[in-house]
Amino acid sequence: MASISLIKIEEKHLRNPKEFANEDLPSDQQAKFHIIKGRVYCPIEFTQLIVQTLAIKTDCCKSVFSVEGFIIFFKTHRKCICEGNFNRLKVTFACFDAGFSDLF
Numbered sequence: 001m002a003s004i005s006l007i008k009i010e011e012k013h014l015r016n017p018k019e020f021a022n023e024d025l026p027s028d029q030q031a032k033f034h035i036i037k038g039r040v041y042c043p044i045e046f047t048q049l050i051v052q053t054l055a056i057k058t059d060c061c062k063s064v065f066s067v068e069g070f071i072i073f074f075k076t077h078r079k080c081i082c083e084g085n086f087n088r089l090k091v092t093f094a095c096f097d098a099g100f101s102d103l104f
């Protein structure tokens with residue numbers, strides 16, 4: 001079952017976002033960014049993710065969302081964009097830890 005974690009966008013992510021999709025990296029360093037013309041966006045609501053943005057990464061496919069985008073998608077689908085099923089309890093705890101709780 002999939003869970004989520006928080007990821008703070010750093011300059012290294014934006015310098016070469018593709019590099020983080022490499023599955024040889026340790027799992028906590030992997031991140032699949034939605035890239036349009038070299039910039040990084042939330043795949044759901046297309047906010048640009050810039051340095052210091054606190055974003056959400058799903059552990060099933062390592063996709064990175066804006067917090068708002070993740071909430072929008074999760075509320076409607078209850079699954080990841082890769083169709084991975086979430087462990088709702090884990091998602092809830094991760095959200096409480098992050099200080100947002102309007103998912104349920």
Ligand SMILES: [Zn+2]
Pocket residue numbers: 002058059060061062063080081082083084
């Ligand atoms: Zn996924």
